[in-house]
Amino acid sequence: MKIHFLKQNSLEALRFNIPSNIKHYKDSSNQWIYDYFVDENPFGEYKIEVEDFELINMDNPSKTDLTNSIIIYSAMKNISDTQATDERLWAGLFHSDEWKFLCKRWDKYDNMKPSEIYSRYFFGQDKKRSLFTNSLSRLWWVARLTYDSERKDPFELTKYFERNFSTKLLVIFSNNYMANINVTRGLITALKYIESEFSNICFSRELYYEATKYLNILGGTYILDYFSSDEIKEKIISYIINHTELIK
Incomplete structure (x- = not known):
């Protein structure tokens, strides 16, 4: 499957205008993004194809973090570490291919603040920390740094994060x-x-x-x-x- 990234100008425009667009982050569709940029396509298509994947949503997202980590890394193992540190990739996936996943994940938060949008949909802190606080990139990176092809189960170490996923992640990878x-x-x-x-x-x-x-x-x-x-x-x-x- 093809995945999409946000062009740099589009990324900066959306990030700068979070306060005025915040109401749209509850929309079931991302059509507002296309409307916002009028006749300009804000997305680019990644040249690298990845395997088809679908992330799992539940009422309690913490119960699916490990599974989704394995799903997204298995599908996107062929991207480089450099590409996986690019905010345009993860923000692009959020605002395009994985829009419905993020809407479902955060739908219980009725009054998200701009800072929360910034952190969850973009890189809200320095790049290193953002990789492990951003809602999507952290799933890929946990698996990237724990995947071991020499083990009978390559994801044996990844599964260490099954319980207390967020706590372990932030402490260990800080x-x-x-x-x-x-x-x-x-x-x-x-x-x-x-x-x-x-x-x-x-x-x-x-x-x-x-x-x-x-x-x-x-x-x-x-x-x-x-x-x-x-x-x-x-x-x-x-x-x-x-x-x-x-x-x-």
Whole structure:
């Protein structure tokens, strides 16, 4: 299937005029966007084709985040990391191909503020953080950084986010080093092990903070790129067990 992006001028116009267009973000159709730009098509067609996909909607969106993450990454694995950091792609998908998905996802919010539209439909913060707060790009990026083709189930690490998806995502991916796939895989493998072996700290925010804090310290002494995912895993497990009070 073909997907669409917002042309740069169109992106800037929609972003700048969110306050005056905010009522349209409850519309069931995105026809208002075409009307807004009159005779100019605000969208461009991506040269790369992706597999057909349809994201799932439920009354409680958090229950479908993991499934949708796997769906969108499976369909769009062939786009590059550079393309996947482009606001025009995700804002374009929101305002075109995935308009109905976003309307359904946010339909219970009757009085969305401009800042919420900015954050959910565009990149409302710096690029790195926006990748994990934007409603669509975060689904792709979680799977991108956890997908491991060498495992029997390539999405085994992705499924770590099945519970507490948003909390885990924002805490774990808020650090610069998480762009390194070996670090990401090592961290999540370590967290999975610790949570399975020590039930008293299962899904503890303190665990995430301690593990990521340790990686920051480690990264200040060593170049993390030189470590394998197994080495990262073992270092984190050893640190949590021997140098924190989380495990009693």
